[in-house]
Amino acid sequence: MRCTRCDRKLKEKDTVWLELDTRTNTYTSDFVPEKHSQGGFSFGKTCAKIETKAHHKAQNQQYR
Numbered sequence: 001m002r003c004t005r006c007d008r009k010l011k012e013k014d015t016v017w018l019e020l021d022t023r024t025n026t027y028t029s030d031f032v033p034e035k036h037s038q039g040g041f042s043f044g045k046t047c048a049k050i051e052t053k054a055h056h057k058a059q060n061q062q063y064r
Contacts, residue, residue, distance in 0.1 A: 018041055
């Protein structure tokens with residue numbers, strides 16, 4: 001298994017699963033309604049934090 005963001009090989013214990021939210025085109029660990037989800041993608045812990053932060057930023061801009 002590899003990180004979706006950096007392509008680094010991941011150990012199962014270091015893998016974080018995030019969903020791709022089509023409303024913001026970003027990855028999140030938050031609930032995504034099925035019609036807006038493109039499924040789960042694997043990330044390393046550091047990359048998952050970066051992607052989650054980008055999702056929250058995109059959400060804040062979308063709902064202003």
